[in-house]
Amino acid sequence: DAGITQSPRHKVTETGTPVTLRCHQTENHRYMYWYRQDPGHGLRLIHYSYGVKDTDKGEVSDGYSVSRSKTEDFLLTLESATSSQTSVYFCAIAGTPGYGYTFGSGTRLTVV
Amino acid sequence: DQQVKQNSPSLSVQEGRISILNCDYTNSMFDYFLWYKKYPAEGPTFLISISSIKDKNEDGRFTVFLNKSAKHLSLHIVPSQPGDSAVYFCAASALNAGGTSYGKLTFGQGTILTVHP
Numbered sequence: 142d143a144g145i146t147q148s149p150r151h152k153v154t155e156t157g158t159p160v161t162l163r164c165h166q167t168e169n170h171r172y173m174y175w176y177r178q179d180p181g182h183g184l185r186l187i188h189y190s191y192g193v194k195d196t197d198k199g200e201v202s203d204g205y206s207v208s209r210s211k212t213e214d215f216l217l218t219l220e221s222a223t224s225s226q227t228s229v230y231f232c233a234i235a236g237t238p239g240y241g242y243t244f245g246s247g248t249r250l251t252v253v
Numbered sequence: 254d255q256q257v258k259q260n261s262p263s264l265s266v267q268e269g270r271i272s273i274l275n276c277d278y279t280n281s282m283f284d285y286f287l288w289y290k291k292y293p294a295e296g297p298t299f300l301i302s303i304s305s306i307k308d309k310n311e312d313g314r315f316t317v318f319l320n321k322s323a324k325h326l327s328l329h330i331v332p333s334q335p336g337d338s339a340v341y342f343c344a345a346s347a348l349n350a351g352g353t354s355y356g357k358l359t360f361g362q363g364t365i366l367t368v369h370p
Contacts, residue, residue: 172356183259183342184297184360191355199357231296238356240348241287244296 144168147232147245154252160219162248164232166212172235173215174242175199175207177228184231190215191238222252256280257345259361267369272330274364276343279324283345287358288317288328291340300341301328333368340365 145166154160164173175187176199186199188207196207204226206218219226229249233242258277266272274288284305289297303310303317303326310317316329330337344358 174357176360181362183257183362184344184358186357186359189355189357197355233296235356238346238348240285240346240356241299241302242356242358244289244298246294246296 145232145234145243145245147230147248149248150246151249152251154222154250156223156252157221160222160250162217162230162232162250164215164217164234164245166215166234168234168236168243169212170234170236171212172238173209174233174235175205175215175217176231176233177201178231178247179228187217187230219250222250224252226250227252254279255362256283257343257359257361259341259343259364261364262362263365263367265367265369266333268335269332272328272333272337272366272368274328274330274341274343274366276326276328276361277324278326278345280345280347280359281324282347283359285346285348286317286319286326287344287346288315289342289344289360290337291342291363297342330366333366335368335370338366338368 174189176184185201190196190209208216232245287302288300290300291297319326340363342363343361
């Protein structure tokens with residue numbers, strides 16, 4: 142979907158290095174979310190935002206931080222990457238909360 | 254604590270037959286339920302949803318059934334097609350959770366559906 146893009150699509154990084162993933166939307170939606178997908182766990186919420194500079198933690202937020210300085214961008218940062226953070230990360234946006242999201246194509250992150 | 258569970262990791266059906274994917278939830282605050290479909294290397298895409306005030310919602314070949322008393326929902330695909338082969342996630346939200354839900358969705362683990370020609 143052209144309304145939401147994630148970058149990079151793939152990344153390999155070393156343990157202990159900081160990593161930032163970017164989610165960019167052109168829909169002017171208020172709500173943005175970061176999920177990770179792991180086998181056996183489905184999609185789990187990391188952090189979410191309900192407006193510029195308004196963010197909160199999800200169920201698996203340890204080791205992650207986020208920032209949203211403008212409506213269109215939501216950044217996810219791994220302060221010091223660990224192997225347990227190897228995963229596929231999805232960003233999602235919503236205009237009306239709870240009624241479903243539009244997802245980005247994902248970022249596959251490998252921490253070695 | 255897995256609040257939304259899909260207990261079948263995989264399902265295999267023949268083309269033209271019915272596919273039934275199941276989902277259970279434990280949180281009684283959930284009042285809106287969705288199904289997403291995911292192909293490899295793509296993000297999940299919305300398929301169909303149902304509000305807790307209904308027990309059935311239909312959209313073409315896809316029907317979702319909700320049994321609130323059992324905290325169970327199911328997705329029926331009739332007839333199944335090879336292009337339906339994908340991972341299916343059920344998800345739930347608490348729309349009326351006092352304004353604090355912020356649209357958070359809780360997802361199940363997913364079920365891999367394979368439709369054989």
